[in-house]
Amino acid sequence: MESLKIALVSDWFFPSVGGIEYHIHDLATRLTSLGHDVHVITRFGDYPDENLPYEVHRFKGRITMESSHVSIGAGVLKRVNELYKREHFDVTHGHSIYSPLALGVANLSAGIRGVPSVVTGHSLLGDSILNPVYITILRFSLRKVSSFIAVSDAVEKDMRSILGKSLGNRGIYLIPNGIDTEFWKPPEDKEERKEAIGLRGVVVTTTSRLTKRKRIHVIPEIARRIKEEHGDGVTFVIIGDGPERSNIEQLIKEYDVGDIVKLLGRQPRERVREYLQATDIYLSPTIYEAFGIAALEALSCGVPVVANNHGGISEIVKHESTGLVSHNDQGLMQNLMALITNEEMREKMGRNARKSVENHFNWETLVLQVLDIYRTTMEQADDKPFTLYKLHQKIKKEIANVSLFNL
Structure with a gap:
């Protein structure tokens, strides 16, 4: 297989951590291991x-929004353009249609440098009175993208709605997020793992950014109701940080569940794995999940997932096989209670969960699908540059010709 020179682009990358950041790292690592030159x-x-x-390659723009991990400015694209002149990439792969850097470089790549671009949609638009404005901006910003990848059916549907007729004959390909099944794997002995990190009873874990959209604030009330039924026989673990942390801390006090709810803040990847390996049930209360990489990590560790049946997470959690999905918080509570009280069901679903991930979400298979899309895009991409760029080049050529004649 011919080696490709590939640019992966996004505002969201290390040192910030999250699903997109680790997705880019895992994809880059596997592409590199296959002999491709990845930047x-x-x-x-x-x-x-x-x-x-x-x-x-890192770039700092004139305007930086630390809370969003975004740095923008015309000077960034000017410097990226010089990088493209120097490196001669074969294909550009942007990550997130909401990343200013990904969209700016994708347009520069296809519209100026003649390098085909692919953009992966990782997120859902959600509900906002500003959506018509966002959609108009996105359609304009995505006009030069050669093709698209969606990480779930929910994201694909969302992207088609956003792009509308402007999609034209460009393809949207469905490829789920991959996971390192050698890293995220079940423990040899779950009870030993629990004891080693100081947990007891049935352990219910959630890993997430602490934002309103993720709805982690409902967990303290759920914990109170579980405590009324089971006393201190269930431990809730919340891993993550974000703007809702102080609100969640207050709710833990208000519902008097500080003895069974552990709010651990952000943890390194290895530590998250340790907690998942000591977990009996993974809880996902969000209703706006484009895919659910955190839930996938739990499934890979052999942990059944209890989730709301919204967005992309219901595409990776198979009801009554690898977990239980519901249509509302009442159903979420009932499903959680059912698994807490049924150890045999938990263990069976945990085994199914691990098999499902090995069969459908392993990187060894998915990276080859991504490469196929790169090659298809390179063969089919529209190589017409921006009209203004063509005019700019024509003027430069004319000036050069006049100068030569004067010599």
């Missing part, structure tokens, strides 16, 4: 990039 283009940040098996 990650991202915002500035303090991280030991020299330890990564691929090259990282």
Whole structure:
């Protein structure tokens, strides 16, 4: 297979952590292991990039929004353009249609440098009175993208709705997020793992950014109701940080569940794995989940998932096989209670969960699908540059010709 020079682009990359950041890292690592020359283009940040098996290029814009991990400005694209002149990439792969850097570089790549671009949709638009404005901006910003990848059916549907007729004959390909099944794997002995990290009873874990959209604030009330039924025989673990942390801490006090709810904040990946390996049930209360990479990590560790049947998470959690899905919080509570009281069901679903991940979400298979899309895009992409860029080049040529004649 011919080696490709690939640019992976997003505002969201290390040192910030999340589903997109680890997706880019895992994809870059596997593409590199297959012999491809991978470069990650991202915002500035303090991280030991020299330890990564691929090259990282960081750019700082005039405007930086630290809370969103975004740095923008025309100067960034000017410097990225110089990088493209120097590196001669074969294909550009942007991550998230909501990443200003990904969209800017995808347009520069296809509209100026003649390098086909692919953009993966990782998120759902959600509900907002500003959606008509967002959609107009997105359609304009995505006009030069050669093709798209969606991580779930829910994201694909959302992207088709956003793009409308502007999609034209460009393809949207469905490829779910992959996972390292050698890293995220069940423990040899769950009870030993629990004891080693100081947990007891039935352990219910959630890993998430603490934002209103993720709805982690409902967990303290759920814990109170579980405590009324089971006393202190169930432990809730919440891993993650974000703007809702202080609100959640207050709710834990208000519902008097500090003895059974552990709010651990952000944890390194290895530590998250330790907690998942000590977990009996993974709880996902969100209703706006584009895919659910955190739930996938739990499934890979042999943990059944209890979730709301909304967005992409219901596509990876199979009801009554690898977990239980509901249509509302009442059903979520009932399903959680059912698994807490049925150890045999938990263990059976945990085994099914691990098999499902090995069969459908392993990177070894998915990275080859991504490469197929790169090659298809390179063969079919519209190589017409922006009209203004063509005019710019024509004027430059005319000036050069006049100068030569004067010599």
